[in-house]
Amino acid sequence: MSEMINNREHAVPEQGRRQELLKEIIKELHEGKSVEEVKARFEEAVGDVTVAEISAMEQALMEEEGIPVSEVQRLCSVHTAIFKGSIEEIHRSSKPEEQPGHPVHTLKLENREIERHVNFRLELHKDKFRREDSTEIVYKLVEDLNLLLDLDKHYSRKENLLFPYLEKYGIYGPTKVMWGVDDAIRAMIKEVKEKLLSYNGDRADKDILIIDLERVITEVNEMIFKEENILLPMALEKLTEDEWVKIAAESDEIGYCLTAPEQKWVPERVPLPYDEGTEGAENGQLPVGLIHFETGILTAAQLEAIMNHLPVDLTFIDEQDVVRYFSHGKERIFARTKAVIGRTVQNCHPPQSVHVVNELLADFKAGRKDSEDFWIPFKDKFVYIRYFAVRSAEGRYMGTLEFTQNIAPIQALEGQKRILS
Numbered sequence: 238m239s240e241m242i243n244n245r246e247h248a249v250p251e252q253g254r255r256q257e258l259l260k261e262i263i264k265e266l267h268e269g270k271s272v273e274e275v276k277a278r279f280e281e282a283v284g285d286v287t288v289a290e291i292s293a294m295e296q297a298l299m300e301e302e303g304i305p306v307s308e309v310q311r312l313c314s315v316h317t318a319i320f321k322g323s324i325e326e327i328h329r330s331s332k333p334e335e336q337p338g339h340p341v342h343t344l345k346l347e348n349r350e351i352e353r354h355v356n357f358r359l360e361l362h363k364d365k366f367r368r369e370d371s372t373e374i375v376y377k378l379v380e381d382l383n384l385l386l387d388l389d390k391h392y393s394r395k396e397n398l399l400f401p402y403l404e405k406y407g408i409y410g411p412t413k414v415m416w417g418v419d420d421a422i423r424a425m426i427k428e429v430k431e432k433l434l435s436y437n438g439d440r441a442d443k444d445i446l447i448i449d450l451e452r453v454i455t456e457v458n459e460m461i462f463k464e465e466n467i468l469l470p471m472a473l474e475k476l477t478e479d480e481w482v483k484i485a486a487e488s489d490e491i492g493y494c495l496t497a498p499e500q501k502w503v504p505e506r507v508p509l510p511y512d513e514g515t516e517g518a519e520n521g522q523l524p525v526g527l528i529h530f531e532t533g534i535l536t537a538a539q540l541e542a543i544m545n546h547l548p549v550d551l552t553f554i555d556e557q558d559v560v561r562y563f564s565h566g567k568e569r570i571f572a573r574t575k576a577v578i579g580r581t582v583q584n585c586h587p588p589q590s591v592h593v594v595n596e597l598l599a600d601f602k603a604g605r606k607d608s609e610d611f612w613i614p615f616k617d618k619f620v621y622i623r624y625f626a627v628r629s630a631e632g633r634y635m636g637t638l639e640f641t642q643n644i645a646p647i648q649a650l651e652g653q654k655r656i657l658s
Contacts, residue, residue: 241557244620254271255443262275271466278431291596294303297360300529306319308526309574326613331480333481333504333505334473334481335470336502336503337498337499337500337501337502338479338485338498338500338502339485339502340394340398340399340474340481340484340485340488340502341469341473341481342497342498342502343488343493343497344391344394344395344469345465346467346496347391347494347495347496348461348464348465348494348496350494350495351388351391351457351494351495351540352458352461354381354384354385354495355385355453355454355457355458356454356458358448359378359381359382359385359453359454360454361518362374362377362378362381363447363450363451363454364449365377366443366446366447370436370438375433375436375510377552377639378433378450379434381432382426382429382430382433382453383430384424384495385426385453385457386423386427386430386493386618387494388422388423388426388457388494389423390491390492390493390494391493391494392422392423393491394484394488394491394493395415395419395464395468396416396419396493397491398444398484398487398488398577399468399472399484400412400416402472402475402476402480402484403472403475403476406475408471408475409550411467411471415463415464415468417613418456418460418463419443419457419460421452421517422456422457422460425449425452425456426452426453428449429446429449429450429453429596432445432449433446460542473523478504481504481565482502482504483501485501489580524641526538541557544564545565545566545567546566547564547566548566548623548641548642549564549566549640549641549642550563550564550566550569550570550571550573550639550641550642551563551564551638551640551641552564552573552638552639552641552644553627553636553637553638553639554581554582554636554637555635555636556602556634556635556636557581558581558583558598559579559580559581560577560578560579560580560582560585561578561636562578563577568640570615570618570620570642570643571641573627581588582594582598582637583595597609597624597637598637600623601634601637602626603633604634606626607626607627607628608623609623609624610622610623610624611623612644617645618643618645619643619644619648620626620639620641620644621641621643621644621645622639622641622643623638623639623640623641623642624637624638624640625637625638625640
């Protein structure tokens with residue numbers, strides 16, 4: 238039935254009505270009503286609101302109602318107080334980059350502030366300067382450019398946190414070009430500021446300054462376009478979630494431009510295989526059945542299944558030469574029975590080869606060797622047997638791992654295979 242419903246025609250009047258209502262509410266604030274009074278009316282009449290609607294509303298206040306930029310900026314904190322709950326709690330996006338605190342969200346948040354600054358404040362003062370080049374308006378322009386130099390933090394986060402990850406993926410050209418343009422914008426802002434500070438009312442200098450200010454506004458806006466239409470989509474396509482987490486964690490050290498993330502970004506992840514409130518977990522201990530490794534947590538069943546699915550046979554003897562474990566895959570090369578568990582490895586080998594076993598273990602225990610390899614044909618297999626001394630982080634000998642693999646299928650490989658079959 239969708240072809241019978243013209244949603245656009247219904248949506249536009251509704252959107253316009255909401256915009257009008259939002260403007261009325263903000264005007265009431267401007268006229269002196271309390272935040273509590275306005276917020277109550279907002280929640281009752283409008284409900285929730287998007288960031289885009291707030292942005293459009295603020296622009297309309299300036300362009301249609303004639304409210305000065307400085308007054309809208311003064312009201313920004315009040316706007317936030319009114320809209321905060323509506324935006325953050327109701328509109329949490331499923332896309333990480335649209336969530337507060339994500340580096341991309343923060344860069345875009347800064348861009349909105351930069352846009353406001355150059356397109357309204359700096360543009361407004363530049364036009365006033367064209368009409369009257371008083372000391373006061375020159376001072377305002379210098380102040381605007383001082384604030385705009387905060388761009389250095391925005392650009393530095395791109396250059397020092399984001400670009401290295403893109404280069405890791407072989408993307409060098411766009412980053413070098415953008416870094417060069419960033420530097421040119423920084424230099425341009427400083428140069429125009431110096432010209433303003435030495436401005437003495439000369440007509441020719443004034444014309445050049447107006448052209449320079451327009452160039453600053455244009456270049457800053459064009460960089461925003463490049464970031465949001467080229468750089469950030471490209472980065473989102475390449476970087477992993479963990480890499481974005483690292484960028485977010487290191488961003489505080491460089492700082493933010495004209496605004497800051499409202500909260501730390503915590504990506505949504507599958508919870509741990511136990512509740513945070515589980516007894517024992519609070520004291521750093523895991524419930525029975527879970528094994529905590531430095532790089533993850535597994536259940537005992539998961540660990541055993543993993544060991545038995547490895548395409549190799551494993552046997553482990555401890556520091557007393559006692560057999561403690563062997564994997565039980567589908568096709569063991571050399572048979573093992575549970576009867577060997579608890580026996581010394583010497584008792585599991587024929588007497589004529591025990592001296593070889595003892596010599597190997599002596600080398601491992603003394604630290605003279607860390608591994609030893611053997612390879613033999615066995616039935617229809619070619620068996621690669623490896624022994625590894627297992628040591629603690631401090632280097633203490635903990636036992637020996639036997640690793641046995643039929644490498645005949647590997648030896649038979651030729652050419653290459655790059656697609657699924």
